[in-house]
Amino acid sequence: MPKIGFLGPAGTFTEQALRTQADLAAADTVPYVSIPDVLDAVASGELDVGFVPVENALEGTVNLTIDNLAFTHDLLIQREVVLDIEHVLMGRPGTTLDAVTAVISMPMATAQVQRFLRRRLPHAEVRAANSTVEAARLVAASDDAGLVAVGPALAATLHGLTVLTDDLSDAEGNQTRFLLVARDGIPAPTGHDKTSVVVYQRADEPGSLLSILQEFAARRINLSKIESRPTKRGGLGDYCFVLDVDGHLAGELLADALRDLHAKQGGVKFLGSYPAAGAHAASAREHADTRWREADDWLQALRGRIG
Numbered sequence: 001m002p003k004i005g006f007l008g009p010a011g012t013f014t015e016q017a018l019r020t021q022a023d024l025a026a027a028d029t030v031p032y033v034s035i036p037d038v039l040d041a042v043a044s045g046e047l048d049v050g051f052v053p054v055e056n057a058l059e060g061t062v063n064l065t066i067d068n069l070a071f072t073h074d075l076l077i078q079r080e081v082v083l084d085i086e087h088v089l090m091g092r093p094g095t096t097l098d099a100v101t102a103v104i105s106m107p108m109a110t111a112q113v114q115r116f117l118r119r120r121l122p123h124a125e126v127r128a129a130n131s132t133v134e135a136a137r138l139v140a141a142s143d144d145a146g147l148v149a150v151g152p153a154l155a156a157t158l159h160g161l162t163v164l165t166d167d168l169s170d171a172e173g174n175q176t177r178f179l180l181v182a183r184d185g186i187p188a189p190t191g192h193d194k195t196s197v198v199v200y201q202r203a204d205e206p207g208s209l210l211s212i213l214q215e216f217a218a219r220r221i222n223l224s225k226i227e228s229r230p231t232k233r234g235g236l237g238d239y240c241f242v243l244d245v246d247g248h249l250a251g252e253l254l255a256d257a258l259r260d261l262h263a264k265q266g267g268v269k270f271l272g273s274y275p276a277a278g279a280h281a282a283s284a285r286e287h288a289d290t291r292w293r294e295a296d297d298w299l300q301a302l303r304g305r306i307g
Helices: 013-018 036-043 063-071 106-111 114-120 132-141 155-157 208-217 252-264 284-302
Strands: 002-006 029-031 047-057 076-084 088-091 102-105 125-128 146-150 162-166 177-180 193-200 223-230 237-245 267-275
Touching: 002 013, 002 036, 013 029, 013 047, 013 076, 013 177, 029 036, 036 047, 036 063, 047 076, 063 223, 063 237, 063 267, 076 132, 076 146, 088 132, 088 155, 088 284, 102 106, 106 125, 106 146, 132 146, 132 155, 146 252, 155 162, 155 223, 193 252, 208 223, 208 237, 208 252, 252 267, 252 284
Parallel strands: 002 029, 002 047, 076 267, 102 125, 102 146
Antiparallel strands: 047 177, 076 177, 088 146, 088 162, 193 237, 193 267, 223 237
């Protein structure tokens, strides 16, 4: 039975997302206080795999996750999971919106409901907690009837709180993406896969990013995400690029692109090829794969005539 660590405590959106994975239902799950704690435990062998958030549709990348994978640990992504995020405002039984004086939650959660807070609770103090579930626990333990929390409805149930109002998100389609990571292993291709890499520039010079992008554009490989991160080893302007690419390392076209990147750039760190979340979509990459194989057959036929 695998031992899985996740960003806790129990009742967070991270645990909720983990519970959607039927094949992991029987696993021994352990909550951890922070994302680095989860990844440290995987790297040390204390855990078989770890499960952490990496991106939110409204707030963007979870930098702690990306930076630890890019710079601190040599772990491999095993899959991604996407969860719809629905925050609720919760308080002790009998609390009303008119009585609210302070709102507590983790900063990413309150950032996702800023419009609601400004419109409905403009005078309420916003306080930070380590997690949405800790926020619910603090409200439940407080004697302050004006203190409320933002978080999942499950947290309200766990701590005996009342949901004052639901669906607080500033925009529709709020989702969070999570990653399952392990010390080793690359899942076999499914036909609907994603590959993540970190590309270090050989030099900070005009056209360096373009040269990276051209490797994928020339092969009609779609990049679903690209962002720059400071390398932590130089001064201002010393950046690397984190890429999410459609396709699997087993595919000849993507492998060819990664080979060229490795040869031309300062370094490439492979973060994993893994099943992508969501429904399978038709891709121009499939047609490009076919054309690449046809071109390779043509080239090999020509080479066969040498001598």
